[in-house]
Amino acid sequence: MKLDTITKIISIIHHLVWTIIGLSIIALAIFFISSGYKYLLNNSQAAQTSNKTTSLPTLSDKDLKCVENAIGKTRFDQIASGSGGTPSPDEQVKLAKCFPTSQ
Missing domain, CATH: 1.20.5 (Single alpha-helices involved in coiled-coils or other helix-helix interfaces)
Structure with a gap:
């Protein structure tokens, strides 16, 4: 029991x-x-969209077009969205031509 x-x-x-x-x-x-x-999930696309919309409008249309032509549209979109990292040294040389500095 x-x-x-x-x-x-x-x-x-x-x-x-x-x-x-x-x-x-x-x-x-x-x-x-x-x-x-x-x-x-780590939704990186949300951060990329905000990065692209806040940093790119500071450039003029002429500068944006120059950058896009210098490194290519696909690479431009990658860097602008934040998913492409930083430009490589070769890309930096090409980009420097878009923004000449007066010395």
């Missing part, structure tokens, strides 16, 4: 623990889904 009581108590505790674990997993899943993909 005593063993049956202990077995029932252990069984109830076991089920309660797994119920709490299951509910916790469901709560975390709901939290992550409701917070949106922007917070779950």
Whole structure:
């Protein structure tokens, strides 16, 4: 009789623990889904868009066209969006021709 009581108590505790674990997993899943993909993943595209829209308008249309022609449209888009890193030394030489300095 005593063993049956202990077995029932252990069984109830076991089920309660797994119920709490299951509910916790469901709560975390709901939290992550409701917070949106922007917070779950490192959405670099959002940062690239803001970088492109804030830094590029400071150049004139003539300068933008010169830069685009110097390094190519694809590379220009990569650098402007922030996904292409910094210009290589060869690209920097080409870009320097677009912005001559008076000495």
